[in-house]
Amino acid sequence: MPFEIAVIPGDGIGPDVIDSGLQVLDAIGSKFDLEFRWNTLPWGCEYYTKTGRMMPEDGIEVLRPHDAIFLGAVGYPGVPDHVSLWGLLIPIRRHFEQYVNLRPARLLEGVTSPLAGRGMADIDFYIVRENVEGEYSEIGGRLYGGTDMEMAVQQTVFTRHGVDRVLRFAFELARSRPKKHLTSATKSNGIIHTMPYWDERFAEMAEAYPDVRTDKFHIDILTAHFVQHPDWFDVVVGSNLFGDILSDLGPAVAGGIGIAPSANINPERTYPSMFEPVHGSAPDIAGKGIANPIATLWSASMMLDHLQQPAAARALMEAIERVTASGEVLTPDLGGKASTSDVTAAVIAQLTR
Numbered sequence: 001m002p003f004e005i006a007v008i009p010g011d012g013i014g015p016d017v018i019d020s021g022l023q024v025l026d027a028i029g030s031k032f033d034l035e036f037r038w039n040t041l042p043w044g045c046e047y048y049t050k051t052g053r054m055m056p057e058d059g060i061e062v063l064r065p066h067d068a069i070f071l072g073a074v075g076y077p078g079v080p081d082h083v084s085l086w087g088l089l090i091p092i093r094r095h096f097e098q099y100v101n102l103r104p105a106r107l108l109e110g111v112t113s114p115l116a117g118r119g120m121a122d123i124d125f126y127i128v129r130e131n132v133e134g135e136y137s138e139i140g141g142r143l144y145g146g147t148d149m150e151m152a153v154q155q156t157v158f159t160r161h162g163v164d165r166v167l168r169f170a171f172e173l174a175r176s177r178p179k180k181h182l183t184s185a186t187k188s189n190g191i192i193h194t195m196p197y198w199d200e201r202f203a204e205m206a207e208a209y210p211d212v213r214t215d216k217f218h219i220d221i222l223t224a225h226f227v228q229h230p231d232w233f234d235v236v237v238g239s240n241l242f243g244d245i246l247s248d249l250g251p252a253v254a255g256g257i258g259i260a261p262s263a264n265i266n267p268e269r270t271y272p273s274m275f276e277p278v279h280g281s282a283p284d285i286a287g288k289g290i291a292n293p294i295a296t297l298w299s300a301s302m303m304l305d306h307l308q309q310p311a312a313a314r315a316l317m318e319a320i321e322r323v324t325a326s327g328e329v330l331t332p333d334l335g336g337k338a339s340t341s342d343v344t345a346a347v348i349a350q351l352t353r
């Protein structure tokens with residue numbers, strides 16, 4: 001049976017890196033006898049300028065029957081960021097209960113960390129970001145617009161169901177790893193209601209996982225620890241906003257956002273999950289052919305894992321790592337001179353050698 005994959009290249013460098021991903025996945029398909037049927041959807045900011053919507057009204061129904069969604073990047077100058085995000089990425093995450101955003105931060109061989117003296121053994125952890133509630137909430141509004149009493153209010157939402165399910169996923173992931181260590185990102189000293197609640201749920205959940213070592217840090221010092229002690233971390237769980245920030249910082253210490261993958265997962269598999277690089281559309285380098293495709297290729301490997309193709313997922317990851325380890329074909333963000341298509345060809349060459 002072919003895998004039915006919805007492909008949303010999106011904006012800026014999205015189409016470049018997705019094109020790389022599709023070439024590499026087709027090569028994987030030939031090697032492992034897997035068939036992919038790509039349903040490419042032209043949604044995003046250009047679509048918005050033509051239609052007034054980031055995706056059609058029935059977009060969620062169009063996506064629903066697919067086995068997975070493969071997405072590039074969202075956002076472009078001319079369309080306000082909150083319009084592009086709330087018109088495409090966020091509705092997909094919510095409708096399909098992709099409540100886990102799993103984001104690895106691992107230093108690949110051949111990639112140099114900006115942290116002096118740090119090597120591969122020091123940077124290898126996962127960020128588990130709550131992906132459908134928390135600070136990303138449309139509850140709120142503005143009052144007295146245009147007057148000197150103007151105000152804006154934004155509500156954070158932590159439900160017991162929503163917090164517990166992402167914590168459970170993080171504990172299970174930590175339990176499956178050798179270090180069995182889970183860190184919680186909090187800010188319960190300053191955020192007086194939601195964060196103490198998060199801490200309470202974390203503490204209660206920990207009782208069910210006596211084999212998992214736990215700790216928690218306020219988000220401010222946690223960011224410092226990511227830089228000064230990345231080796232302390234194994235799995236880090238955070239709310240939607242904290243997880244988002246940590247999952248730019250984590251990959252930055254692992255060599256840069258150009259290699260950072262992510263999986264928006266519906267663990268129950270009731271709905272399709274979505275795989276995307278962490279990075280955005282990078283309009284400054286769009287169309288130049290120099291975007292690093294590794295974040296997208298690593299996301300493709302996570303998609304293969306989710307599609308229960310572990311051998312293909314591993315082979316893709318090994319091919320990526322052989323390319324970075326050789327140091328010969330790297331894009332400018334990693335200190336090289338290679339183009340997106342050079343890296344794509346190098347990964348395919350490693351797959352087919």
Ligand code: GGG
Nearest residue numbers: 072073074276277278279280
């Ligand atoms: N690769 C998807 C993308 O363009 N992400 C940019 C972004 O701003 N994402 C916000 C979020 O993940 O919450």
